[in-house]
Each structure stands twice: as C-alpha cells, then as structure tokens.
Amino acid sequence: MARPPNPKPVTMKDVARAAGVSVMTVSRAFKADTSVNSETRARIHAVAEEMGYVFDVMAANLRAQKSDFVAVTIPTLSNANFADTVDALSRGLAGEGLQVLLGYDNYDVDEEERLIEQLLRRRPEAIVVTGGTHTPRTRRLLGNAGIPVVEIWDLPADPIGHVVGFSNAGCIEDMVDHLVAKGYRRIAFIGGDPEQDTRGADRKRGFLRAMRRHGLDAGRAAGVGRSPASMQSGARALTRIMAEHPDTQAVVCVADQSAFGALTECMRRGIRVPEDLAIAGFGAFEVAAICVPTLTTIDPLPGRIGARTAELLLALRAGTAPDGPQTISITPALRLAQSTGDG
Amino acid sequence: MARPPNPKPVTMKDVARAAGVSVMTVSRAFKADTSVNSETRARIHAVAEEMGYVFDVMAANLRAQKSDFVAVTIPTLSNANFADTVDALSRGLAGEGLQVLLGYDNYDVDEEERLIEQLLRRRPEAIVVTGGTHTPRTRRLLGNAGIPVVEIWDLPADPIGHVVGFSNAGCIEDMVDHLVAKGYRRIAFIGGDPEQDTRGADRKRGFLRAMRRHGLDAGRAAGVGRSPASMQSGARALTRIMAEHPDTQAVVCVADQSAFGALTECMRRGIRVPEDLAIAGFGAFEVAAICVPTLTTIDPLPGRIGARTAELLLALRAGTAPDGPQTISITPALRLAQSTGDG
DNA sequence: GAGGTTTATGTTATCGGTAACAAGCGGCTG
C-alpha cells in the first residue's frame, strides 16, 4: 500500500505502451468527438485508470495555446462580499472548464501590480480585477495582454476594457438622500482611508458630495484605519465621533462591519438606535439582517457581479458578445431596516 | 493606443530576434545566477519590456517538470475561518514562488472527488484538503498522486499523508466540560447535519460524548440544515429548542453564526443571556468578540493552521522535514466571554 | 607563448501532449 511516491508520473506514452497503441490513439481516447474504436477507447481508459494515469492539462494547453485559466484579483478573501463574487464567478466559469486563478492585493495598488504581473505569466484567457484604480504600469500590462480585461466592483471613469460594477460614490449619495428625506441633518461618516482602499474613498466622496448638495455640514467624519474595516475599529470610530460631535443624529458607515461595531458601542453606552442615533452601513452582510436592531444597508449584489462577469466572459469566448468594451452597470439595492427607523 | 489584441503573444524567440541573440541567451537573461554579459542582459530586458513580452511559466514548468502550484480544497469561501487559513497558506507559500490553486467542494465529498481529480491534472506539487473524510476513489487518487498530501482542520483516524489540524469533537467536549463545571446541566446543541458537514457532525459527536460522560440528558438538539450555518438558521433552531425544552439552561452551537443568531432571537424574546440562558459558539469569528453580550467560543486558530501547513510544505520541499507522515496537532483556544457568564 | 581556465553565447534534444497529414483496411457502388 505504502508504495514509494512515483518519481516519474505516468504519461500517455506509458499508457500507450501498456495498451499496445500509439500515443496519439491514447490522446484521442481521452477526447470526446474523436474517432476511436469504442473497444480500444474502453481498454485505454481501463489501462490508464489501472496505472493511475493523470492527464497533464499543462502540456495539452501549451500545445493548444490556451490555459483554461481566468485570473482574478480581489483585495482580500476576508470579506464575504468579495468571496461571494468569486464564488459566483467560479461557478459560472466551471461549466466551460475554466479555472479561477485567484490572487489578493491587500487593497494595495503596488501589490496589485506585482500580482497581475505574476498572474499574466500563467497566460490566463481573461483577467478580472477588482477596482478601477491602478498603477500606470498595471494599466499598460493589462492593455497589452491581448486578453479580455474586466474591472469589477467599480465604474471607472477611464476603463481599461470591460466593466461590471456600480458607483460606490453614487450609492452612498442615495443613502444620504434617504436620511435627509427622513429629516436627519447632522450626519457623520465613518471610514474611508483615501490613501488605500479606493472604493472606500469613493464612498466617502459620495458622502461629502451629497452633504454639500444638501447644504449640510460635511465635517463629521472618523476613519477606521486600513481596510478591511473591522467591527472593533467601527466601535472606536463611533466613540471619536460622539466625543467630537455629541449632537450627531445619524452615522453612515463605509461597511456593515463598522456599522455593527458602532451599534455595539451604542449598546454599551446606552445610546438608543435609532431613537438617539441612526446608523447605516454598506454591504448587506449577514450580520446586518439579523442584529438587533437590524441595520439599514446597501446591497451591492456581489453574487450578481460575479455571475454577470462570468456571463460576459463566456459570451466573449463564444464570440456572441457585442463588439467593443462592455460596461455592465449593477444597481445596488437600498435595504432599509430598524437602525434608521425604517424597520 | 487601442491596438488590436495580439493574436500571437510575444515569445522568447521574438525577443531573441529583436535583441540579436539566441533564445537561450534570453532565457538566461531572465534567470538569476546565470552568466550573461550584464549589458546584454540589460538590453534584453529593455527589448522585452518594450515588446510587452510576458514570460510563459507554463512552458518553463513543462520543461522543468514542475508547476509551482499547491492545490487546496476548502468547503466554501463564505467562511472567514477557511478564508484565513487559505490566506495564511498563500502568504507562507508566496515567498517560494508557489501559487495556491483553490477549489470549493461545498461540503460534499463527491464534489470533492471531482474537484481533486480536476486539480491533479494541473500537476500540483502538493495538495491540501480540508477535512479527513473522503470517498474511496479520492483516497486512491491522493495516495497515488506521488505528491505530499495534507489533511487540515481535522485529525483523521486514518490519515492519507500529513495532517495539520485539531479534534473537532474534542474541543466541543472541552466546552461542555466547562459549562458543566460552571453548574449548567440542561444543555442543548444547535447544528450538526451528520450527512453532510463532517466536521459539524464531529462537533455534535463531541457534545453527545461529553453529555453522556457527565450522565446528562443528551437529547436536546436542533439542526441548522445544510452548512454553512447561517445566523438565520441559528435563530430558528433556538426557537425550536425553547419550544421543545423550555427549561434549557445553556446552548452549545456548531458555529458562531448559529450562536449569534440564537442570541438575537433571545433579545427579541426577552430571554436574558447569560442569566436565563448561556450560549456558546465555535470559530471565534469577529462577531463573537464584539456583540453584546460577547460570545464564549472556541478559536481553532485558522491562521496558524495555514501557516503551519505552509511551513510543513516548504520543509518537505527543502528536504528538511522529518521522514514519514507528519501530524501537527493544533490546540484550539477556549475564549470565555459574557454569554456564558465568564465575561 | 603553449596550455589551462573562465566567461559568454550558441546548438540540440526534450518536457507531455496534439494538429495535420498519411495510410491501411473493409465495404459499397456502378
């Protein structure tokens, strides 16, 4: 049983010899829609299974000048929304035999550059990058790669290729509009480190724009440090905001994690939500729907982003996609709940 | 700018021609520790960058009979703990130029079999599988693959190769022991569909064993359906338990998600935690540390699992690992908090 | 300055598959 690990894995040549046919016949036997005598094919399969033969996709792909890879970059796996997007994307591509090759850039455009360079060496058939802000070199690498490029989770002003995303600024504006319509005026923002998480920064920009548009004070803000935003940092940010602006009526957060952290801090301090303070988040994470009170949030529909991206890539492969770069705009859904008095 | 996508990507041959040298010299120019005139090397790099040359790892690896891949299977990405393990693993391997090739089996051993078969075709240099329960064919495939196999997140009775994990049953036993020591007697369990999530089933087995050992009633239980356990299903399970066994004093949950869902249901019903009911979870997810009251839980140290696995694989590659299959046992940490009166 | 060594580069064969072409063979047609 404990055979020594095969130093030389079994190849088609070995199978061919054992089955008494040529390598080409073995190759054909492993491909559908090829003319091989059905008995021969069965025998080859039996011999191969018996010998523990494992098809070498790499070699086949080298010859066929393809890879069956789709490279994907996300900031981090530790975010259920990105995970959902990747999950839907993988699922959508798996049917066509495409494998997702995943990399993380930790919300850092320089790491993204290194990562993309590394991923491109695997000759993926398409590349999906999260976000629309990149280094010049990254843009050049992607532009010259000769493969479909899709930027997701954003609506870049100057896209590299295709886009499947939404406006991070826009949906926070909608959230502020909703709060203003409900009568809130002294509204604060938690999150948005401009140097790092560009989508977080976009959300803050949306907040500022909306507040100015309504003629309200846009000076109430507290950062949460490096992304991903943690629940702990949300709690700390709330403490800071209430210390500096005790009369704040509502808080809009860059993410549900921050919002939930702020909510728990309110519970500890006896601040009633939403009576004393309204709280809104972003992301429609599971916690938002179940915590007490439930959290008003924005659902960016991460699964839909992944699924639409997969559809787009398959259409491009099949040649059924319209000409030119596609921009597929996803409309995030406002999920009103108890934390803003909408329950 | 909008040049038509290169139908034929640039190869070393093209670079060689453009630089007026042979392919071999270009190959050397891209490898450290090879003797190439430094001016020539610089010129080749310049020409390559200018032409948009991208090194083809696949071809190089075919020749070198390696892949730089480590295949990893996890049940799902939608679980921060698995994500943390993969994250630490990727990070540990990245330094040696190893790429993680990730696949999801959705807590299903048959899907796992298909997945592993597919991953092996890429000729990974090692394979890491989450869990210690597999189909016979999967065991055969892994055993014959001739590469290091590591089972993680479990301590299988009959390991295929190496192991980096912990006893899922054991740590729930510890949790029950703790509750019994604190005076709780009527303890219920939430979760553990035996047909599907084998680690969840192990945890339930640990619960039953501990209860019987203490001579207590092990009949209080409610499932949460298919994994991954959701917060919603935890809330429903609590409702069911309290309907059937209103005098329950404590609830042990298969995961923090279930525990938090149960906690929110208590808040809605006016059940005080921990005064009327103690709640314990598993996983040490972020929510456990921040919610009110904070949740007693078990931290399986997912990052450490990933990091130790990476270390093991690197040692095996370097030939510095001890002979024979290694079993690295991780000791999960009990995190006592308010929900069991330990805050 | 002959012989040995180092440095820089080229040539050939090869990794494990497969496209393209070739060929053997039985059956069918006129």
Next chain:
DNA sequence: CAGCCGCTTGTTACCGATAACATAAACCTC
C-alpha cells in the same frame, strides 16, 4: 473489380521554455 469513402490508427512536427553539451574568445600562469 477498380475506385472511392469512411473509419481507425500511426507518423511527424511543434507549442515555449531550458538542461546539457559544445564552442569561441578573453584571460591567466609559468
């Protein structure tokens, strides 16, 4: 029965890189 067709199988070259070996020039050493 010559000729053509379809089915099955084999042969050759090649995908893009590189190990191994070969070679040419420069550089020492006694």
